[in-house]
Amino acid sequence: MGSGVRSLTTTAMALACAATILAAPGVAYAAPTPTPTPTPTPAPASTPASNADLEAIRKKLETLYHDAAVATDAYNLAEERTEEQSTQIVGLAREIVEGKARLDELKHRAGAAARAQYRGGGLPDEAKLVLSDDPREFLDGAGRVRQGQQATKGLLAEMRRTQDDLEQYARDAAAQWKKLEANREAKAKAKKKVTKQIAAAEKVESALAKEEKQRLAKLEQQAAYEAQTNWLSSGVLDDISGKATTQGKKAVEYATAQIGKPYQWGAEGPNTFDCSGLTSQAWAAAGQGIPRTSQEQWKQLDRVSVEAMRPGDLIIYNSDASHVALYIGDGAMIHAPRPGRTVTIAGAGSMPILGVVRPD
Structure with a gap:
């Protein structure tokens, strides 16, 4: 083997050994002639949202959750009416079953009367008087016959009334069924809207960094505080001096015991509530x-x-009566605010008041 070949072979073996060593895990060696590489430019950190941006987000969330509350009310109303109509349909069905049994009984009695008359020959009273051996006995019997005829007429009239009632029950049941189906559709539509609005709000909130969420919460608190301060500065509490009734105290006690439980649209407790679910259950x-x-x-x-x-008393909020809370005195109320929040105490004037209603 020539020196040139040996030289190439030696060089190849050396390169193979070097490649093996460099490929071994956990071992690192500097290249004999390092090639300078450009320093990577760090990615710019996302700019925190400004207060103006967060305020715009707060208002957007307020709108989304308000629309969800309106849809929740529509869902709850459709649910309530669906239950009422289902109960009415069950009641009507029971009336129809009982009416049919009554009609069958009346038909049986009418048939028995008809058969008795047939067996009597169906002769007119004048003929029976002529053929009778004892006119006095006949006259007594004729009186009973007339009573029987009147009873038969009454029986037939009752059959007609029962039949009419059955037909009316059937019409009422059909009408209630139609309403039931309409409310089922309204309920499904409202549920879809609630879900859509809450999902949109959650998407907006999930896009915020932790620090931005904290700042957003402070903005929400500040807006509520300012509204409550403005309400109190009007002097409204100067004139509020009503004392709770026994029932009112019980309603407040119930609502207070729910503090800390999560909001859930359409819920009436015992573990979760929406705003009107809390107030209706309290009362x-x-x-x-x-x-x-x-x-x-x-x-x-x-x-x-x-x-x-x-x-x-119940405080109704917003021009469309989409939120409600229970007044507890001293300018405060208890309510189930919105998804992502829990039953809590807040200022009675922290939201736009539409009016006040009294259950008792």
Whole structure:
């Protein structure tokens, strides 16, 4: 082997050994002639949202959760009406079953009367009088016959009434079924809207950094504080001196015991609540049934002035009555605010008040 070949072979073996050593894990060696590499430019850190941006986000979230609350009220109302109509349909079905049994009984009695008349020959009373051996006995019998005829007429009239009732029950059941289906559709539509609005709000919040979420929470607190301060500075508490009734105290006690439990739309407890679920259950615990939704509570319950309110009264918020809270006195209320929050005490004037209603 020539010196040139040996030289190439030696060089190749040396390179192979070097490659093996450099490839071994945990071993690092500097290259004999390092090649300078450009220093990578660090990625710019995301700029924290400004207060103006966060305020815009706060208002956007407020709108999304407000729309979710409106849809929740629509869902709750459709749910309540669906239950009512289901109960009515069951009641009507029971009436139809009982009416059919009554009609069958009346038909049987009418048939028995017809058979008895047939067996009597169906002769007119004048003929029976002529053929009778004892006219006095006949006259007594004729009186009973007339009574029987009147009873038969009454029986037939009752059959007609029962038949009419059955037909009316069937019409009512069909109408209630139609309403039931309409409310089921309304319920599904409202549920879809609630889910969409809450998902949109959660998406907005999830895009924020931890520090931004903390600042956003402070902005929310500040907005509520300013609204409450403005409400109190109007002197409204100077005129509020009503004392809770026994039922009102029970409603406040119930609501207070729920503090810290999560908001969940459509929930009436015992572990989660939405705003009207909390107020309706508080008054149910006090022995007073009230409408399920904040809008129906506003429509159906007696209204009182803000200055006349007392603990236990319900404060209705927003121009569309989309939120409700329970007044507990001293300018404070308890409510289930929105998704992501828990039942809590807040200033009664921390949101726009539409009015006050009194369940008792």
